[in-house]
Amino acid sequence: MIEKEYLLGDLPSLSEELLSVAGKERIWIFQGQMGAGKTTMIKAICDHLQVVDPVSSPTFGIVNHYETAQGQTLYHFDFYRMEDPMEALDIGVEEYFHSGNYCLIEWAENLGGFIPEQFFLIKLEVLSEDKRKITYQHIDYAH
Numbered sequence: 765m766i767e768k769e770y771l772l773g774d775l776p777s778l779s780e781e782l783l784s785v786a787g788k789e790r791i792w793i794f795q796g797q798m799g800a801g802k803t804t805m806i807k808a809i810c811d812h813l814q815v816v817d818p819v820s821s822p823t824f825g826i827v828n829h830y831e832t833a834q835g836q837t838l839y840h841f842d843f844y845r846m847e848d849p850m851e852a853l854d855i856g857v858e859e860y861f862h863s864g865n866y867c868l869i870e871w872a873e874n875l876g877g878f879i880p881e882q883f884f885l886i887k888l889e890v891l892s893e894d895k896r897k898i899t900y901q902h903i904d905y906a907h
Contacts, residue, residue, distance in 0.1 A: 765901040772801070772894050775808035782886065782900060783812060789884040789902060791861055793872040796888035801896055802870045805888065806840060809868065813838065821870070826855055838866040849876030881906040 766785070770778050786792065792809075794802040803821045810819045814833040822828040822842045830838045839860050846852065852875055860867055861880050872879050882904045889897040 765899060767897065767899045769891060769895060769897050772804070772896070775805065776812065778898070779805070779808040779812045782809065782884075785900065786884040786902075789882065790865060791867050791869070791880045791883040792886060793869045793879070793883050793903075794886050794888065795873070797890065800888040800890050802888060803842075805886065806868050806870075810838065810840075813866070826851075827860065836865065837863075838868065839863075840868045840870075841872075842870045843874040844871040846871075846874045849874065849878055852878050 794805060796802050803819075807819045810830060813836075815830045815838060816833055817828075817830040819830060819840065820828065822840055823844055826841060826843065826846065828840045830840060832838065841857075841860075843852065857875070857878060869875075869883075882902075885899075885901055885903050887899040889899075891897055
């Protein structure tokens with residue numbers, strides 16, 4: 765587990781670091797209180813991956829699809845408003861998770877038992893208006 769403090773201006777270099785540390789892991793779970801910067805962090809990661817679509821929170825649609833300049837697809841989930849984990853199955857969440865594409869997930873705790881066994885966990889905590897604490901690690905419940 766790696767823990768550090770960062771300023772919002774550090775997001776470009778921090779997103780590069782996260783991509784490097786995550787390696788081949790494509791399921792990323794972002795945790796943090798409302799306003800901690802989950803969507804802002806995802807935007808920085810998408811910028812680094814050269815996403816050509818506008819990146820915004822999919823709060824009402826649950827999932828947004830983004831394309832990169834290289835033609836790769838990324839999925840951005842926000843399960844904040846999901847009341848029943850079965851709704852995730854209705855949108856085919858397991859197919860997304862097994863697609864091999866990046867799945868960037870906010871509010872995964874609302875997924876119940878449908879969270880994948882392996883993922884890259886990123887926790888964000890507000891320290892001040894422009895300062896955050898980030899903790900990240902690989903999680904593998906399969907082993």
